[in-house]
Amino acid sequence: MDLLSLFVVFVKASILSFGGSALPAILHNELGRERGVLSDPDFVAALAIGQIAPGPNGLMALAVGYFVAGLGGALMAALALYVVSLPVLLLLRVQDALTRVAVVNRGVRGAQAGAIGLTLALGYVIAQAMPGTPLHFAVAAAAFVLIAFTHVDVLWVLGGAALVGLVAHLGWGL
Amino acid sequence: MAEPTATTRRPSLLRLFLTFGKIGLLSFGGGQTAIVFSEQEVVERGKWLSAEDYDLTYALSRIYPGIHVLAQAVLIGHMVRGLAGALACSLGLLVLSSAATLALAVSYAGLRANPLIANVMDDVLAATAGLTFGLGFRLAREAVHHERDAGRWITLALVVGGFALLGLLRVNAALVVLVTAVAGVFLYRLGGGARGPA
Numbered sequence: 001m002d003l004l005s006l007f008v009v010f011v012k013a014s015i016l017s018f019g020g021s022a023l024p025a026i027l028h029n030e031l032g033r034e035r036g037v038l039s040d041p042d043f044v045a046a047l048a049i050g051q052i053a054p055g056p057n058g059l060m061a062l063a064v065g066y067f068v069a070g071l072g073g074a075l076m077a078a079l080a081l082y083v084v085s086l087p088v089l090l091l092l093r094v095q096d097a098l099t100r101v102a103v104v105n106r107g108v109r110g111a112q113a114g115a116i117g118l119t120l121a122l123g124y125v126i127a128q129a130m131p132g133t134p135l136h137f138a139v140a141a142a143a144f145v146l147i148a149f150t151h152v153d154v155l156w157v158l159g160g161a162a163l164v165g166l167v168a169h170l171g172w173g174l
Numbered sequence: 175m176a177e178p179t180a181t182t183r184r185p186s187l188l189r190l191f192l193t194f195g196k197i198g199l200l201s202f203g204g205g206q207t208a209i210v211f212s213e214q215e216v217v218e219r220g221k222w223l224s225a226e227d228y229d230l231t232y233a234l235s236r237i238y239p240g241i242h243v244l245a246q247a248v249l250i251g252h253m254v255r256g257l258a259g260a261l262a263c264s265l266g267l268l269v270l271s272s273a274a275t276l277a278l279a280v281s282y283a284g285l286r287a288n289p290l291i292a293n294v295m296d297d298v299l300a301a302t303a304g305l306t307f308g309l310g311f312r313l314a315r316e317a318v319h320h321e322r323d324a325g326r327w328i329t330l331a332l333v334v335g336g337f338a339l340l341g342l343l344r345v346n347a348a349l350v351v352l353v354t355a356v357a358g359v360f361l362y363r364l365g366g367g368a369r370g371p372a
Contacts, residue, residue, distance in 0.1 A: 060275070
């Protein structure tokens with residue numbers, strides 16, 4: 001996949017990310033499902049890296065770019081995030097109109113709700129890609145409960161899962 | 175373009191870059207933490223912006239479809255020091271955290287062939303599935319709570335619709351966002367009851 005097309009995908013995903021919740025779903029959809037240049041394990045690793053690394057979680061796009069096309073790919077992702085963020089200055093010009101126009105408010109609420117639906121769909125797609133053993137289901141269920149109903153940090157959830165994997169693998173290896 | 179607002183203090187561009195670099199590096203777990211940090215640095219400690227101006231950058235960045243934290247850094251920088259300030263703040267937020275993200279990606283790519291890592295990643299994948307569902311569930315609950323009356327059902331319907339369009343019908347994800355935006359314009363109008371975006 002050439003870097004320019006990759007850049008275009010990153011721009012599209014950043015513009016429509018609505019705070020970040022739709023970004024991973026769009027990247028997985030376009031690069032994984034539709035073009036087949038991003039494997040599921042690499043996508044999940046990028047998602048986890050986005051959570052582990054400091055900064056906005058949208059930076060997971062850099063890891064995706066790196067896995068698809070090396071350093072050039074990561075650079076395309078960073079450029080896209082940056083270029084897309086600058087036109088927000090145009091909103092300063094029309095701020096008074098924006099806060100009054102109901103259409104903008106309704107459209108943003110609709111897009112935000114849709115982006116949340118995409119996040120749930122992404123969870124569904126990842127669940128289909130995971131190995132179907134009871135242990136993996138238990139890990140997924142525990143992660144869901146911890147994130148949905150408690151304030152446990154994401155780092156602990158991912159670290160705990162990695163630890164379970166390590167113990168299970170080493171235990172069975174004996 | 176709005177004129178940079180008068181502020182009590184005028185930080186150097188380097189100071190802005192470093193401050194937002196720090197905000198990025200300290201904000202584990204994404205946007206919400208970054209917002210709390212930036213409010214402290216920009217309003218309380220730095221006194222670069224009034225609370226009202228800060229609230230305006232918050233509100234405008236929420237309307238913006240891109241990454242909110244990054245958009246807010248652009249707006250804050252512009253209000254403090256014009257276009258150069260916008261560049262300094264957003265680059266500061268982006269460059270240092272990007273280096274950390276990239277370092278992790280490169281390390282993972284070097285390890286993924288290792289069978290032990292592959293096994294551990296299976297469990298991380300399972301956790302990511304649960305985590306993504308959990309995050310979606312929490313966001314959906316918050317979005318519904320922000321609405322009133324019919325707006326709650328409309329929001330729920332759009333969330334379920336977004337899920338079904340991508341997850342079950344495999345419609346292009348970017349298209350789904352646009353479709354729900356347009357649907358929101360009509361449905362929330364029909365449902366009445368004004369409520370600001372979350």
